[in-house]
Amino acid sequence: MRKKIFIIIALVGIILFAVYSLIQGTDKPTNKEETTSVVDLSNSIEQQVENLHAFSRLYGYIRYFHPSDEAEQIDWEKFAIYGTGYAVKAKNTGDLKEKLEELFLPIAPTIQIYQEDEEVIDTLNINSEDSSLKYIAWQHLGKAHNWPYTKKKIIFNETSSTGKLFDSLPTIGDKISEPINKSLRTHIPIVLYTDGEITLGSTKQSKEKLEKLVEEMNKMTTYGLHTRLAGVTILWNDIQHFYPYFEEVNVDWLKELPSFIQRALITKSHDDYYELIDYMTEKIADGHISHTLQRWREPYRLPFTVDKADDQLVITSTLNDTPFMVGDVITSIDGKLSNEFLLELQERVSGSPQTKELLSLRALKFGKKNETLLLEIDRNGKSLLLEVTYGTVTAGGLSNFPVIQESIIEIEEGIYYINSNVSYDELTPYINTLSKAKGVIFEFRGGLALDLRPLISHFTDHAVKSPLMAIEQIIYPDHKKLAGYNTNGTWTIEPQEPRFEGDLVFLTNANALSYGESILGVIEDNNLGYIVGQPTAGANGDVTESILPGHENIRFTGLKVVKSDGSQHHLIGIEPTHVVERTIEGIKAGKDEYIEKAIQIINQ
Structure with missing residues (x-):
């Protein structure tokens, strides 16, 4: 017992x-x-x-x-x-x-x-005299x-x-x-x-x-x-x-x-x-939010890229040794309709609607080693059921848009394309040529890593300002009785010769955020060119960090940016003067419909 x-x-x-x-x-x-x-x-x-x-x-x-x-x-x-x-x-x-x-x-x-x-x-016993x-x-x-x-x-x-x-x-x-x-x-x-x-x-x-x-x-x-x-x-x-954007969220x-x-x-x-x-x-709708376990930080990826076209999920590029083809429409993922699957991913993503969609596509692209997805594919009206595995993939052969490798290229007589990775120093030898061009197309769809402020000085004959960048001056908690704003970070750009004479077109989508939006904000606020594509991320302002125990760093937006007229930028972004919607037929044909639209505008 x-x-x-x-x-x-x-x-x-x-x-x-x-x-x-x-x-x-x-x-x-x-x-x-x-x-x-x-x-x-x-x-x-x-x-x-x-x-x-x-x-x-x-x-x-x-x-x-x-x-x-x-x-x-x-x-x-x-x-x-x-x-x-x-x-x-x-x-x-x-x-x-x-x-x-x-x-x-x-x-x-x-x-x-x-x-x-x-x-x-009050128990404080101090002689205030x-x-x-x-x-x-x-x-x-x-x-x-x-x-x-x-x-x-x-x-x-x-x-x-x-x-x-x-x-x-x-x-x-x-x-x-x-x-x-x-x-x-x-x-x-x-x-x-x-x-x-x-x-x-x-x-x-x-x-x-x-x-x-x-x-x-x-x-x-x-x-x-x-x-x-x-x-x-x-x-x-x-x-x-x-966090500076509670009024907007x-x-x-x-x-x-x-x-x-x-x-x-x-x-x-x-x-x-x-x-x-x-x-x-x-819940705070901040496109800058990032931390160490975001799904797309996994080192394993799918052997293809995807984008939305005609309101469907479409394969835009693929490696040669896979059963997938450019233009395949993914109608379901693991038994869920593709749009429903993406919406579930968006529940864990912070930012504007356009940012959430973009990041859900990016999150789909990356996963854990040997993780598999069962995809239902529509290929020219024929339904296929294919399994795909996340693995070690060299991304060199994959791109959401037709790739232009050159930093600067004349893509049509008198029309030049400037890639997003080019610096002002690289452009300096071409400034005179570009200033006399019929038109110049600037790439912002992959974000923008380099300082192009000196280039803007060639777009204008008078000083122009950037969007207003304002750091909160804080004395009291809970955003009560805000002391004011420090706006010293706002740029002023003086004109410089030679001035560009032709049309300027800027290609953009939700990949453009933060610094890229500051550059595009100068273009938008001062009517310096055409903006073609989709709205930018609506996430501008230098980031700060919250340092958490366990070596977890959460980055979020630390200052407020508004348009030059004082109107809201956050969540709205830079809206295009000419909207471009991708099409399945365009993707199948290998067309870059953004660049086609830009050329059309310049040639009008």
């Missing part, structure tokens, strides 16, 4: 361990292995969401807007991992308040966390990561300041006073007193608690779910406080936070985590 009891206990232990392993997952930011769980399974999911909601809100407020010296001594990635694991275990509101105070008061001794029905008492005291507060130009974005703590008093990034400063006494979940609120000073060397407000006790907190953080040996919860916390805050990012947390709590693996990141970032 005792042996049977022992066997039953052992089986129960194995089952509990299996459940724990499923919940925790196996991903980790370092080579350390997971050893313990952070989630108390006796908590309801609702309580865990409330706990993490409060932690996430405090995390962003204190990391980015509270100027204490202690906040700069913290490894914020490691703190996010440790803090989510600690806060999520709170049993109720009172317990949560205590845990949040244990986590945040050592870093920000002057903040207050309180329940809705509590009276708030002391004339030697000054004030300190954060200024942000976008999300600090790389140029042109930066942040700085500014020391100031009523009459002077040192090294400001911009003119505006917060009002002395300003606080963040916000709910952090359904039952807790916070007061967080964004201006602190300083004696010129240290910020005031800490005590001997708070300093000891900070040392203990750092010591506990450094003992961490368990990651997995902690990493994923921390990643959601950091990414949500970086976008909440620094239909999302209430604050209201989405509980659903992000709930999904994070049930992730079991890195793949689940990446799917959650896709789910989050899709």
Whole structure:
């Protein structure tokens, strides 16, 4: 009997361990292995969401807007991992308040966390009449990561300041006073007193608690779910406080936070985590979004390329040793209609409608090694069922459009084609010839990698400006009371001889984004030429990054770009003066219908 009891206990232990392993997952930011769980399974999911909601809100407020010296001594990635694991275990509101105070008061001794029905008492005991005291507060130009974005703590008093990034400063006494979940609120000073060397407000006790907190953080040996919860916390805050396009995008990012947390709590693996990141970032409609697990970053690809033509999915080029032919229409993929299959891929892609379609086609092209797809093909009215495998493919023989290898070529008498990879220095010997040409066609369908601003100087007889490029000047969180914009990045291009006399045509589609859209924006805003093809991506503005635990970097747009008249560019892009729709017959015949349209315009 005792042996049977022992066997039953052992089986129960194995089952509990299996459940724990499923919940925790196996991903980790370092080579350390997971050893313990952070989630108390006796908590309801609702309580865990409330706990993490409060932690996430405090995390962003204190990391980015509270100027204490202690906040700069913290490894914020490691703190996010440790803090989510600690806060999520709170049993109720009172317990949560205590845990949040244990986590945040050592870093920000002057903040207050309180329940809705509590009276708030200012406990900061500082002689504000002391004339030697000054004030300190954060200024942000976008999300600090790389140029042109930066942040700085500014020391100031009523009459002077040192090294400001911009003119505006917060009002002395300003606080963040916000709910952090359904039952807790916070007061967080964004201006602190300083004696010129240290910020005031800490005590001997708070300093000891900070040392203990750092010591506990450094003992961490368990990651997995902690990493994923921390990643959601950091990414949500970086976008909440620094993404510049919320006015153009239909999302209430604050209201989405509980659903992000709930999904994070049930992730079991890195793949689940990446799917959650896709789910989050899709909602902000940002064509710059990219991270390390996007499907097209896999090294294996199909032996053909595809594009949309006549509203169908069509093979545009193929390697010789495959059963596929240029012009084949793919009607279904793994039993799903092709358009439905692409729409499912678009659910994990961020950006404008034209960007989502383009990236779904790109995502289809790349996959995992030996992954197979079952394709139903329509070939001249005959239905075929063919299987294709992702493999190691040299992309040299594949291209969505008929390839022109030359950087510069006269494609018809007096009409020149300029490839997208050409630099101004390469064009310099041809400037006089091009200036007298009947027309010049510029390629933007593959994006644009080189600086063509000097070339624009030959298109105009007066100075022209680029679209307005504006970095947010941020003092307060949640995009409240924006201080203004830094527009120093906007270009002015002066005219230069010789001036191009013929027609200028620019070929484009959703592949053109960011810098390419800035160049095309100058063309559009100043009527310098014809734009032929499809709308560009509608994703302009230098990128910044959100650095997440686990070596995951999420790039998103960091500044706002609008057209020269102040109208919206984001999601709309540069719209063509002459729209081109690809056709199946054109693809079969090997035609480049964009170039044909450009030549037609020049010859009119």
